Amino acid sequence: MKLHADKPTHLNIFTGYGADFVSVNQQRHGGSVLVGPTTVAPWRPISFADLQEEDFTTLLALQPEVVLLGTGSRLQFPHPRLSRALLQAQVGVEAMDVSALCRTFNILVAEDRRVLAAVLFS
Template sequence: MKLHADKPTHLNVFTGYGADFVSVNEQRRSGSLVVSPTSVDPWRPASFAELTEADFEALLAFQPEVVLLGTGSRLQFPHPRLSRALMQAQVGVDAMDISAMCRTFNILVAEDRRVIAAVLFE
């Protein structure tokens, strides 16, 4: 699906998504990613099943106020112990499917929020 929205030209936004990819600023990306308003970086876990506490702790380096966890085409919730470091740092964590993650990220970027999207595919 392609997303259309007015976007700030200097910030990352999701412009499309599919079963095994997302498009960030019209560039198709696959594999696990961390997308912030200003960067796109690889992320270690190859799947939801591989998530560890260290994967969530690594997200603190982005200094987010909100982490959107995209879990593929279906919604999956990580065990609370995995995201404990984020919760202790008072960072909101929201798990959602890829389509909801893309839309929510774009809205929060437009509101100038410190958001990151941690993207996983099945």
């Protein structure tokens, strides 16, 4: 599905997604990826089942106020021990499917929030 911004921006926005990719500012990314308002980087876990505590702990260095965890085409919730470091730092963690993640991220970025999208596809 394609998503369109109301106006051009210097910030990252999701412009499309599919079963195994997301597009950020028209640039296609496959595999696990972290997307912030001004950054895009690969992310270590290759699947939801591969998530470890360290994967969430490393996100603290990016100083998000909220992390959107995209869990592929269906919603899955990580065990609370995995995201404990974020919750202790008072960083919100919201799990959702990738389509909801893309829409939510774009809204939060437009509101100048420090949002971080952590995208997985399986």
